[in-house]
Amino acid sequence: NAELEEKLLDQTQEVERLRSELGATDLEKQLELLVVENERLKQELKSCKTSELQSLDAAAETCSCNHCPHSQNQARQRERRLAELERELLEKTAKVETLHRQLDESTRCLDDSRRKLDAEHKLSLRLHECEEELARQASTPPRYVTQTVEVESADSQKAVAEMQSKNAILQEQLTVQRQLLRELETQLHESQRTCAQLRTQILVYEGEMERAQGQLEAEMQNLEEEKNRVIEEAFIRAESEMKAVHENLAGVRMNLLSLQPALRTLTCDYNCLKRQVQEFPFMLDKAITEAKQEICQVISEVSSTNQELLRKYKREMNLRKKCHNELVRLKGNIRVFCRVRPVSQEEQDSADAKTMLSFDSDDDAILYLSNKGKIMTFELDKVFPPHATQEEVFQEVQSLVTSCIDGFNVCIFAYGQTGSGKTYTMEGVADDPGINQRALRLLFSEVTDKAPDWDYKITVSMVEIYNETLRNLLGDTPTEKLDIKMNPDGSGQLYVPGLTEFTVQSPEDINRVFELGHMNRATACTNLNEHSSRSHALLIITVCGFNTATGNRTQGKLNLVDLAGSERIGKSGAEGSRLREAQCINKSLSALGDVINALRSKHAHVPFRNSRLTYLLQDSLSGDSKTLMMVQVSPLPSNMSESVCSLKFAQRVRSVELSSASSSSRRHENSSTSSSPTHDSLDSPPVTPVPLPISRASSAGSTLSSASRTPSSSRRRSQSQLSTGTLRTLRGGLWET
Numbered sequence: 053n054a055e056l057e058e059k060l061l062d063q064t065q066e067v068e069r070l071r072s073e074l075g076a077t078d079l080e081k082q083l084e085l086l087v088v089e090n091e092r093l094k095q096e097l098k099s100c101k102t103s104e105l106q107s108l109d110a111a112a113e114t115c116s117c118n119h120c121p122h123s124q125n126q127a128r129q130r131e132r133r134l135a136e137l138e139r140e141l142l143e144k145t146a147k148v149e150t151l152h153r154q155l156d157e158s159t160r161c162l163d164d165s166r167r168k169l170d171a172e173h174k175l176s177l178r179l180h181e182c183e184e185e186l187a188r189q190a191s192t193p194p195r196y197v198t199q200t201v202e203v204e205s206a207d208s209q210k211a212v213a214e215m216q217s218k219n220a221i222l223q224e225q226l227t228v229q230r231q232l233l234r235e236l237e238t239q240l241h242e243s244q245r246t247c248a249q250l251r252t253q254i255l256v257y258e259g260e261m262e263r264a265q266g267q268l269e270a271e272m273q274n275l276e277e278e279k280n281r282v283i284e285e286a287f288i289r290a291e292s293e294m295k296a297v298h299e300n301l302a303g304v305r306m307n308l309l310s311l312q313p314a315l316r317t318l319t320c321d322y323n324c325l326k327r328q329v330q331e332f333p334f335m336l337d338k339a340i341t342e343a344k345q346e347i348c349q350v351i352s353e354v355s356s357t358n359q360e361l362l363r364k365y366k367r368e369m370n371l372r373k374k375c376h377n378e379l380v381r382l383k384g385n386i387r388v389f390c391r392v393r394p395v396s397q398e399e400q401d402s403a404d405a406k407t408m409l410s411f412d413s414d415d416d417a418i419l420y421l422s423n424k425g426k427i428m429t430f431e432l433d434k435v436f437p438p439h440a441t442q443e444e445v446f447q448e449v450q451s452l453v454t455s456c457i458d459g460f461n462v463c464i465f466a467y468g469q470t471g472s473g474k475t476y477t478m479e480g481v482a483d484d485p486g487i488n489q490r491a492l493r494l495l496f497s498e499v500t501d502k503a504p505d506w507d508y509k510i511t512v513s514m515v516e517i518y519n520e521t522l523r524n525l526l527g528d529t530p531t532e533k534l535d536i537k538m539n540p541d542g543s544g545q546l547y548v549p550g551l552t553e554f555t556v557q558s559p560e561d562i563n564r565v566f567e568l569g570h571m572n573r574a575t576a577c578t579n580l581n582e583h584s585s586r587s588h589a590l591l592i593i594t595v596c597g598f599n600t601a602t603g604n605r606t607q608g609k610l611n612l613v614d615l616a617g618s619e620r621i622g623k624s625g626a627e628g629s630r631l632r633e634a635q636c637i638n639k640s641l642s643a644l645g646d647v648i649n650a651l652r653s654k655h656a657h658v659p660f661r662n663s664r665l666t667y668l669l670q671d672s673l674s675g676d677s678k679t680l681m682m683v684q685v686s687p688l689p690s691n692m693s694e695s696v697c698s699l700k701f702a703q704r705v706r707s708v709e710l711s712s713a714s715s716s717s718r719r720h721e722n723s724s725t726s727s728s729p730t731h732d733s734l735d736s737p738p739v740t741p742v743p744l745p746i747s748r749a750s751s752a753g754s755t756l757s758s759a760s761r762t763p764s765s766s767r768r769r770s771q772s773q774l775s776t777g778t779l780r781t782l783r784g785g786l787w788e789t
């Protein structure tokens with residue numbers, strides 16, 4: 053037990069030593085100091101940075117050349133340096149944090165050691181109690197004898213055994229304590245080593261911080277110097293600028309002194325102007341009143357002049373109309389031109405190329421024809437040689453075309469055998485158009501020129517007559533057959549139900565009309581060339597005018613007709629459909645011949661109704677209408693007999709005087725209407741009696757401006773003539789007389 057006590061004492065002392073050693077370590081103090089120092093450094097760096105930035109800002113403000121690249125460069129360098137210092141500080145802070153963590157670890161170890169020491173302390177207390185117990189027991193008087201007895205007694209043996217067991221427990225505890233002590237010693241060593249390392253690191257950091265501080269101070273020194281220099285420079289510059297400003301100020305003062313008299317003059321002028329402006333409204337009112345009076349006077353003068361001019365204009369218009377009518381009367385209402393087509397390239401190569409036609413160089417109305425050794429002379433109104441251009445031909449017909457603007461009905465035929473150039477003259481080719489296109493364009497440009505005094509409306513219809521059947525070439529269904537009917541309104545006028553009338557409002561519309569007409573004509577047949585030779589093509593242009601100044605109205609109609617080929621196909625022994633075609637062509641051409649013959653012979657009855665063609669053209673063939681027949685002639689010897697026929701027919705037609713026949717014919721045929729303009733007195737303008745308006749939209753269809761009422765007997769006569777052979781009528785009537 054004594055030995056045990058001794059050992060316990062030693063242990064206790066050792067524990068005490070260790071406790072004193074571990075109780076207040078320098079490490080904790082040093083770390084605390086280090087943290088405080090670190091904080092201080094941070095604060096210092098922060099304040100240093102702030103003051104540096106402030107001084108830089110102040111320097112930049114005072115320096116007027118803060119855009120100077122040198123100072124900008126320095127500022128950038130300083131900023132970089134500050135950023136480096138900041139980075140270093142951050143690194144150090146991180147290291148301090150690591151040290152903190154290590155210190156925490158050590159503190160935790162110390163806490164463990166403390167807990168173990170507490171347990172040891174408790175054990176030592178317990179040991180102390182045991183010792184006291186032992187001492188107490190030792191102080192009791194020795195009872196060796198008794199004890200011997202007692203030893204041998206069961207109680208003493210029990211007590212010894214208990215003591216021994218207690219002793220064993222204490223021994224065990226001592227072993228555990230020793231073990232603990234050894235561990236604590238190891239930990240202490242470890243802590244000491246860590247402490248030494250931390251101290252070294254702290255020393256290193258302190259050195260680094262000192263170095264950083266030194267750099268910072270040096271940097272601040274530099275910045276201070278730089279600031280002073282910049283301030284100095286700025287001061288010098290400000291001084292020089294101030295000097296310049298002073299000089300300017302002196303100049304401005306001088307100017308101000310010299311400007312003062314000018315200002316006084318200007319003020320005077322301004323006052324003067326102000327007075328004038330105040331007076332201006334009164335002057336303006338006065339001037340306006342005077343101007344109004346003058347304008348009223350001028351307007352009344354102009355209006356009286358206008359009235360006078362209008363009266364003169366009306367008188368002149370009447371005079372012009374009269375003169376025109378007189379001219380037409382002198383020239384004859386039916387005019388006949390002849391056009392000889394050129395020999396084509398293919399024909400030139402053949403043996404038939406030799407032309408039998410010749411022209412009079414002094415008279416453009418004479419054509420010579422050599423037939424069977426005889427020279428025949430034909431006198432017409434105009435002969436166009438093969439080299440005549442489309443333009444030259446149109447020049448001759450354009451006065452007729454424009455007369456329909458004045459309210460006349462005009463009819464232009466192209467007559468001749470197949471291939472003699474009728475279609476070329478009327479329709480022309482794409483790059484060299486014929487009379488049709490040129491006429492429509494001319495009418496359009498003329499009526500456009502007459503605006504705004506005249507308000508015109510041009511409408512166009514296209515009709516084909518094939519085998520005595522009328523077809524609407526501008527309609528949606530060109531194959532549909534049209535009929536000529538008496539208008540049910542009792543006016544006695546003819547009309548064509550369903551005939552399309554296209555209003556032309558622009559030059560583009562003209563192209564559209566011809567394209568549509570051509571397309572519709574082509575769709576209804578297999579061979580367009582052949583079909584066009586066997587059918588009559590009519591372009592009907594109506595021009596309605598209204599004079600906005602005089603209130604006059606006019607309506608004229610222009611019929612442009614490309615007739616079917618006139619050759620004697622009936623003699624060639626054609627059969628079937630060709631024979632029917634020939635009969636229909638001959639019927640309509642002979643009816644045309646009959647009509648012209650009747651007009652020429654001043655017959656009381658003119659048989660307009662004998663064919664669709666003459667029936668349709670009735671208003672343009674009678675009265676004061678103007679008719680032009682363009683006889684087309686082929687120059688080839690093989691076509692000579694047909695050319696002779698065509699030219700003879702043309703010469704007979706030329707002698708017809710429409711106007712003289714008009715009165716009687718109109719009496720019988722056109723009792724209800726007249727196609728010619730009315731001849732008024734000198735004072736009143738000519739007013740054309742306008743037939744019923746024709747409208748494309750009207751369901752009733754188109755109206756023909758005159759109607760004929762052929763007596764039934766004459767109609768019967770015409771029909772019988774047709775049935776016995778129209779060809780004979782044509783040849784026997786006009787053609788071969």
Ligand SMILES: Nc1ncnc2c1ncn2[C@@H]1O[C@H](COP(=O)(O)OP(=O)(O)OP(=O)(O)O)[C@@H](O)[C@H]1O
Pocket residue numbers: 392393394438468469470471472473474475476477581584585586616617684
């Ligand atoms: N004055 C001319 N200049 C140049 N070529 C012409 C002239 N006249 C007619 N031709 C040409 O002659 C040919 C026949 O002309 P076109 O078709 O006009 O005759 P047509 O009398 O209308 O015949 P059809 O009765 O068969 O319709 C066409 O190739 C046409 O281009």
